[in-house]
Amino acid sequence: MFYRESGDFKTSYEQDSQTFPIKFDRYRYYAVLAIAFLVVPFVINDYWANAILLPFLIYAIAAIGLNILVGYAGQVSLGTGGFMAVGAYACYKFMTMMPEVSMFVHVLLAGGMTAIVCVAFGLPSLRIKGFYLAVATLAAQFFLVWLFNRVPWFYNYSASGQISAPERDVFGILITGPNAPAWATYMFSLIFLTFCALIARNLTRGTLGRSWMAIRDMDIAAEIIGVNPMKAKLTAFGVSGFFIGISGALFFSVYLGAVEVGEAFGITKSFLVLFMVIIGGLGSIFGSFAGAAFLVLLPVVLKVVGVDVLGWPTDIVAHFQLVIVGALIIVFLIMEPHGLAQLWRVAKEKLRLWPFPH
């Protein structure tokens, strides 16, 4: 009834190629943005920010980055944790070397740094593909974590081997450190998420995104019709690294504040982000959001139900969480290999015909 394209006439090229061609979609998008920017910051409290909203925003950025690499370009990567660590350590080095520069610049520079590292580790993808590449990216994961653990220059020779974010502000409002207000950290992350999602959405609709998808679907055929595989693969690694680096920088500076590299950016982080992408839906920006939200909320919900309602010991709940996450992944792959995003698409198709389905 509401969700349909009939009567929605396009009279210019700009209108014809806009991101959300259906009016209802467009208004929903504006409404979500308005709530996220104008309502949430005023009602947010510390618990919501730290337990749900901040991890959601930051993981969503990482999931978008990985989705570009795995879902759009078809290059499986298990090195996300290592690349997030690059973002975090680059951000830390920039923050301590240039304290007077704005945090926005630090985070963007950290993203750029990660993009370079990511492209370097993406070079073997020109020769190897599939599982072999997935395992090759594990080299990045283990090597980078080892590097940040062993070379003292990266953690400024601190005695504990940890890095902790010094207090930095943007326009006089504290963003990092323990005294930063919840709404400020939330807004800071939200701005980056919006920025990343916009870029990702538009990149994937354009020439670059189409060349990624061609490489994903069949790289030899793509090469024959004139897609440059080197350019497509390396740009995918670069763009993906940029987003993952931003999320790593935010994860360290805004969310955690202090980081021990093996613990925060280990192999489990790589798998976590990969699961977000799979459960959300490969090759879908909306899916990245849905997957991140799902896997951030799941432990919180399980903890509330298991520990607070049923009164079970926390270790049993933690084990149940493993079982449930594992089972969910298998169920998703069997029932809906295209993830939550596909459910959303099906729902939209249904809505289009509603209430007269025949």
Add this chain to the structure above:
Amino acid sequence: MPDQFLFAVEVFINGLMSGVLYALVALGFVLIYKASGIFNYAQGVMALFAAMTLVGIMDGQVPFSHIINSVFGTNLHHFGWHVPALLAILLTAGVMVLFAWLVQRLVMRHLVGQEPIILFMATIGLAYFLEGVSDLMWGSEIKKLDIGLPQGGSLWIEDMTAGLGGDNFYGFFIDNLDMVATVVAALLVTGLVLFSQYTKQGRAMRAVADDHQAALSVGISLNFIWVLVWSVAGFVALVAGIMWGTKSGVQFSLSLIALKALPVLMLGGFTSIPGAIVGGLIIGVGEKMFEFAIGPMVGGATENWFAYVLALLFLVFRPQGLFGEKIIERV
């Protein structure tokens, strides 16, 4: 002979021994990959699960006792009996067969014809699931596994070789358990080769590995073969679990050896049993020698990443591994 050289030889031999253990894990991967094209990430967790089940059965632990206790308020721990090692191993093998059947029945059957990457993800999900289940079943604390295998350094070899070097050299230190593992691995590989060459089921397994459709058309049951392959892989996981569990205790880190087996596979090629052995030996020796020679200069603990970087560099020159089948791509 100079001591430094003798130390290097000792490191080399120990590297070979640990390489055998890597190869044991890698074998399980190769078996499943050859027969079904599934890259089974859960192999390491299967080893953990098998080892935990073995310990649990031997000690007569009540499965799921933790969760039963917290739901019903009871205080169950042990049945109060001890099962002899051999019987417990047989029972555990039975559990692994049951597990193989369940995996085939509930997961893999529904995923036939999906892309390899989807199957890979499914096994990662399986790994999480199995890890959670084994923790819930047997508890997550570190357990000691002792089925009577010899442990500690071999005094005999130490005495034999003590005369080779100067005063600082006390002879080669070689773990008895590693030697047992080497013998067991050799037996296992021989057994597997004989099985796949000379038995009906083994031939059917190779036929399925060659071509699913052709195998189906001559009347081989794919379902049965896949259950068989997963059972064999479960058995290999049990052997690997016993070896690693005796060496360093049954604990979560056991499942991480699966990650160590990946570079072994990349070196050897995913489809080759000899490749898994040779790859395991190269990685084992390589990482021990690198740690011995270069490690002190760069801060140590290079074992974490050396295998991967070696495999990565190697793959750039030979993308299908040492013994893997040549990848031919067509549009």
